[in-house]
Amino acid sequence: MAELKTKPTIASVTDFLNAVEEEERRRDCFAVVKIMQKATGAKPKMWGPSIVGFGDYRYTNARGQGTDWFLAGFSPRKGDLTLYVMPGSARHGELLKTLGKHKAGKACVYIKRLADVDQNVLRTLVEESVSHLRART
Numbered sequence: 001m002a003e004l005k006t007k008p009t010i011a012s013v014t015d016f017l018n019a020v021e022e023e024e025r026r027r028d029c030f031a032v033v034k035i036m037q038k039a040t041g042a043k044p045k046m047w048g049p050s051i052v053g054f055g056d057y058r059y060t061n062a063r064g065q066g067t068d069w070f071l072a073g074f075s076p077r078k079g080d081l082t083l084y085v086m087p088g089s090a091r092h093g094e095l096l097k098t099l100g101k102h103k104a105g106k107a108c109v110y111i112k113r114l115a116d117v118d119q120n121v122l123r124t125l126v127e128e129s130v131s132h133l134r135a136r137t
Contacts (some may be wrong), residue, residue, distance in 0.1 A: 003052040006048040007068075013052050020076050028114040029076050032083070033121055035119070036072045039126040051075045051084070057133055071130045080110040088136075089128035 014016045017033070020026040033044050033052065042055035053070025073084040086107050087093075096104055100117035103110040109125070111117055 001009070006051060008053070008056075009046045009048065011046040011049070012040050013046055016046060016050075016052070017076070019043045024113060025076050025081065028081055029074070031114055031119075032074050032081070035123050035126055036074065039123065039130050040071045045070075047073060050077075053084075055130070071133050080112060081114070083109040083111065083122075083126075085109055085126055085129040086133055087129075089132040091128060092125070095128070099125065114117075 013033070016067060017026060017029045020029055029052075036052075036054045042056040044052045044054055047053040047070055051070075051073050051076065053073035055071035056068050057071055058066050059069045070084070075084075080103070084107060096102070096109070098118065099109070099121045101111070101119060107112045114122075
């Protein structure tokens with residue numbers, strides 16, 4: 001198996017987020033830090049050059065290969081704020097329906113602005129994702 005490039009680093013999360021050019025996106029990032037830090041109980045850490053991750057767990061894929069990954073994370077991409085929250089909790093789909101304006105992938109939620117979503121629903125989505133991952137490991 002090829003080695004993952006996305007690993008924890010010692011880079012400064014604060015410096016990374018302060019370098020986000022758009023002011024609203026930068027404020028959104030710091031708000032997401034608070035949400036994810038509270039949900040995981042972990043301090044933010046850079047994973048690779050562009051992902052802010054919280055906590056960690058051992059992920060084992062269908063072939064039985066394991067790797068370390070973060071419980072929740074996000075990245076301020078050019079087009080969207082990408083939130084890494086794993087599906088699997090019983091209410092995941094229900095929560096996404098009430099989240100607000102977003103797109104969803106297998107383990108990602110994409111939003112343009114934090115103001116476009118219900119932050120209480122987002123908090124619950126992150127908390128339930130983290131609880132689900134912790135229950136699996």
